[in-house]
Amino acid sequence: xxxxxxxxxxxxxxxxxxxxxxxxxxxxxxxxxxxxxxxxxxxxxxxxxxxxxxxxxxxxxxxxxxxxxxxxxxxxxxxxxx
Numbered sequence: 001x002x003x004x005x006x007x008x009x010x011x012x013x014x015x016x017x018x019x020x021x022x023x024x025x026x027x028x029x030x031x032x033x034x035x036x037x038x039x040x041x042x043x044x045x046x047x048x049x050x051x052x053x054x055x056x057x058x059x060x061x062x063x064x065x066x067x068x069x070x071x072x073x074x075x076x077x078x079x080x081x082x
Contacts (some may be wrong), residue, residue, distance in 0.1 A: 005030075 007015070019029035066072050 009053060015029055015033075016026055019026045023028065024032075059066075062076070064072075
């Protein structure tokens with residue numbers, strides 16, 4: 001079957017180079033890549049990001065900080081700068 005696909009320029013260059021190194025055509029390389037992707041049972045879900053590091057020391061929040069009050073937070077941050 002014949003079809004048209006669109007690839008980013010850098011992906012096409014890398015695919016062509018990889019196919020040349022493997023001694024196969026671009027078409028053969030893409031067919032094999034699709035086969036591998038289908039056989040690997042790829043997920044529809046993106047890989048979740050790694051967990052954020054947590055700081056487990058110190059004294060906690062600064063006195064008077066209310067994380068539910070954006071205006072107060074901005075005011076406190078402005079006070080720290082001046």
